[in-house]
Amino acid sequence: MSKSNEQEETLVFQSVAPAAATSNSGVSRCDCLAHRFGNAGDHPDRAARYPSDTTDAEWAIVRAAMPVPAWLESRRGRPESYCHRQMLDAVFYLLDGGIKWRAMPLDFPPWDRVYAFFRRWRDRGLTIELHDRLRAKVREDAGRDPEPTAAIIDSQTIRSTPTIPVATSGYDGNKKTVGRKRHLLTDTIGMLLxxxxxxxxxxxxxxxxxxxxxxxxxxxxxxxxxxxxxxxGFLVSWCAAVLGLILEIVKRSDDAEGFEILPRRWVVERTNAWLCRTRRLDRDYERRPDSSEAMIYWSMVMLMRRRLARRPG
Known part of the structure; x- marks a missing residue:
C-alpha cells in the first residue's frame, strides 16, 4: 500500500483529522498519529513483552476510537514525540502492575513523559472521550443502543495510602475503613457511565x-x-422533580439469610469486582480524586479493548 493511500485509511473517529503535508516520523511499524504526523519516529519502537501490552487486534480498535490531538487540528500544542501506543501500554502497565510512576520500565518512554500524557488526557477530558467511544461500541456489539435508558448506582469504599491528603480522605463508619469512596453509575451490562x-x-x-x-x-x-x-430519602424525590427520572430502590428481603443476589444491583457489584482486578485500584494511591477517576476509566478501557478484540468476526 502506498504512503498516500495509507494516510487516507479510514479511522472511524480520527477521520476528522486534517491531512498533514509531511511527516516527521522515521520508518516505523506503528500507525499512530504521533508516528505518522508527529515526532515519534525520533524514538525507537519497543517489543511487546508484558501481559498488559495492547495486541495488534486491540490496537486497531483503540486507535480508531482515540481523540484527534489538538496539534493535528492546528489548535494548540506541538506534535507529540512519543508513540501513542507506547504511552497507552505504559499507563496499562502501571494500572495492571500497581507500580509507582517512577518505577516505569526503561523500555517505555520516560516516566515523567508518561505521567504528562496521563495528566493531559485527564485534564482535557480525553480519557473519558476514548472510554465513551469504546463503551458505545461494546453496547452495539451486545445488540443494544449506544445510549442507555437505564442504569444502576452503587458505592465502594477503598482503603487509601498515607500519601493521600487528609482533605480528600475520610472514615467510613459502616466499613470501619479510612480512605475514599468510588461512586459508580453503570448501564445494565456493567459498562461505566x-x-x-x-x-x-x-x-x-x-x-x-x-x-x-x-x-x-x-x-x-x-x-x-x-x-x-x-x-x-430526598434523592428519590429530587430525581423525579429535577431530572424527571425514577430512582427505584432494590432492598434486601428482611427474611433473607446469608448471601443473596439482588435483582439489578449485582451488575454494578460485578463492575466493582472488575475494577479491583487492576492492582493500582486495589487501594487508592492517587493524591487527587480526579486522578482516581481517570484510573477507573483507564481500567475500563483495558477491559473493553479485550472484550471487543475477542468478539467473533
Missing part, C-alpha cells in the same frame, strides 16, 4: 446526587436508575 471519587465519610445520597446530575448531562436518555437502601 460515570464515576465520582469522594472521601469515605461522604454519604451515598449526597454523592449520588452529584453523580446522577453529572451523568444526566451526558446521557439524556436515562429514565430509570436502580439503587440500594443507602439512596432512600
Amino acid at each position: 460515570a464515576v465520582t471519587v469522594t472521601p469515605a465519610d461522604v454519604g451515598d445520597r449526597d454523592a449520588g446526587q452529584h453523580l446522577i446530575e453529572r451523568a444526566g448531562a451526558r446521557h439524556h436518555r436515562i429514565r430509570l436508575i436502580w439503587a440500594d437502601g443507602g439512596y432512600t
